[in-house]
Amino acid sequence: MPPMAALVRALLVVAALLALPPGSRSGDAGNLHPVVLVPGYASNQLEAMLTAAYEPSAPACAVSAAAEQGWFQLWPNHTAMHDASQVPCFADQMSVVYDAGADDYRNTDGVATRVPFFGSPRALIGWDPLVRQLEAMGYREGATLFAAPYDFRYAVAPPGHPSAVGDRYFRDLGRLIRRATRLNQGRPPVVVAHSFGCALTYQFLLARPLPWRRRYVRHVVLLGSALGGFAAAGMDFGLPNVARPTMVRLARSEQSALWRLPTPLVFGDRPLAVAGTATYTARNVSAFLEAIGFAEAVRPYVTRVLPMWEELPAPMVPVTSVIGIGVRTPETYVFGADGLRGEPAVVYGDGDGDINLVSLVAVEEWSQVEGQDLKVLRLPGVHHTGYITVDFAVKSVIAEIAEAGRTIESTGNLAFEQKCTDH
Template sequence: MDLLRLVAVALLLLTLPTRGRCGGNLHPIVLVPGYGSNRLDARLTPAYQPSAPRCGAREEGKEWFELWPNHAATSDPTCLAEQMSLVYDPVADDYRNAAGVLTRVPSFSSTRSLIGWDLLVRRLEETGHYRDGESLFAAPFDFRYTVAPRGHPSAEGARYFARLARLVERASRLNGGRAAVVVAHSQGCALTYQFLLARPLAWRRRYVKRVVFLAAALGGFAEGMNMLATGEGSGLPNDAPRPARMMLTRSQQSALWRLPTPMVFGDRPVVVTKNSTYSANKIVEFLEAIGFTEGVKPYVTRVLPMWEALPPPMVPVTTMYGVGVRTPEKFIYGEDGFEGTPEVVYGDGDGDMNTVSIVAAEKEWSGVEGQILKVVRLPGVCHTGFFSDDLALKRVVAEIQEAAGSMELHQNRENLLFSE
């Protein structure tokens, strides 16, 4: 190896990130979790009027307490439903907490705020390239809320989008001005997608190097209808009283984002009763049939306009999803109607999200001039398998490293050190 080659190797090694020296020439990573995948704190004020004394007494003397997830595991389901429920104000056209309940998302920007991401965060940190708060960040959010289309207020959603924008800019600033790689899962994908559309194109191209979507169902999913009908998916135990589950599920703004969208699902029958069949094109009739008429206005004015089309975000995207897992796609209710337990018809997907929704973005964005898209299908990987399945974890880390530049840097180093 001649002198010039030795100098080149030395210079490259000085610029490459190594264990104990994070960041280097890599692009920072910002993680956006899915529903229920970060902590929520709460504080009860004198304005809180619990339905039972036990609901207020448990936290007496505490300023802030962990509402989710620890409190969810130990609390009376009725109390938890009261404290976590939202209220839609049709006059203000926005959602807010129940009276007397204050909430906050702790540890914003830190990966320690996440729930269920431990293995993925650890794998990234073990590469020696990423460190929490320096080159690796998280953008947790109050998953009960979403955002609204132009012309409709969304105080919590606007606040989150502003924080997310500042975090991405800060991550770039701390890492030599390099654009960030944003990694999102499930509901976090939908939020990230709408966030990108809401930012100026120049901002996207300046601050976002690539987006990695994990299980991005941008067309909703079939079980979203069943959740509203039965109260499933509220986060409460299955044996919790049905009224508490229904109250919590239906009050959350994010519940309406779970509904299958007409653009993606069309006239596919999703819910079938003795007298009616409901598809994504008949959501209003469905909401009325289950007795959730107060959900009609926010659905029509605040949800439908945001999902009438899927324009490309015009930043590079890697979309990763599982297939080949039995996934609910139709719910058939018997003589007891929505009071009974439906028969479930299964189809393809990741166990939660239907394939037709998972591939919606791929279908819409493929071939669009200027839109870079990479698709990674993982047979047999379930909706949360990205954080538990070893092979899926390795693939996710590899895709993130490739997006952040570390794979290319390591290959260059190996070529210099070991080529003949």
């Protein structure tokens, strides 16, 4: 390791230790503000149970359904990852349905789902490096360390539109935050969110009265926030050799898929997809959805998604935004003259590999809002998954959590940017 990189890494470790509240270096959690972790998309477990209404789509699904008794792990689905015959079953059971009559999303008929281990970091996937560092600081599960997993296929909706799953999650998250506060002598938690969890956390805060936010939320640490959506293609769920129509059907069924589309507020007229003479931007997403044969998504997109992202008001609780920069990130997809078919050429820009820089820095507008504390930490070369897995990035995040938990008086409107240029 180059001498400068070693020095910077050592300083990060020292900074994290020095930032800890008194007594926490020895594992005494008595003075810690609790931490609530909100994972990103597909970063926690889901369980399912099949009922008599379930109709298998393939013979192999009928066999596996007959063998399933009670609740089983739907995500991550290791069976489908290793047995191609089970991929259609997984896609069926994982898909959701937009009920136009009810104006809400629901599971496929015959499939019940639940999120196990709510409140516990045991539910999280891929968070072990960060959780271990928190435990080394003195945080303990159920006492000062909590997690708020959710059904990532769903989201929430604006006022006037039902959202049974999303509303229930917000109620559960609010209760968890209050419980963490009560268990820690009235000290409110530091909420640490990643990726799609940042969008949910942000909308959760806006849905709560300002006095509630200031009473129950000490600080929010956003890791790779995409409050303006992003242009990257969807995930493949780790399933090799999956037929594209199967994966497209699953991806399009999810309410959360529409939430990830670039927003007009943040992306403006930037070209997202080009096909012959047609250019699609965040301002004509409806036309794009129709062009790809997904016209049924236009109504929920226009009525349930866009109204939630027409503005980005400051949450008026202290925020630290940690972003990765300098990683090639898909920005524009260029198709041939025959429309949105085939494999496009990809034009790359800056970002964290998944989230475009323009979306990552959208929160910087809050620095102009009186009374909004904001800090932006830029980590060069850190990919979207690296905030919670890459050693130097994890240590940087730990230092921010420790700093946020210190008992200090608010300094009013604080907005500045810090760059870690050598790691």
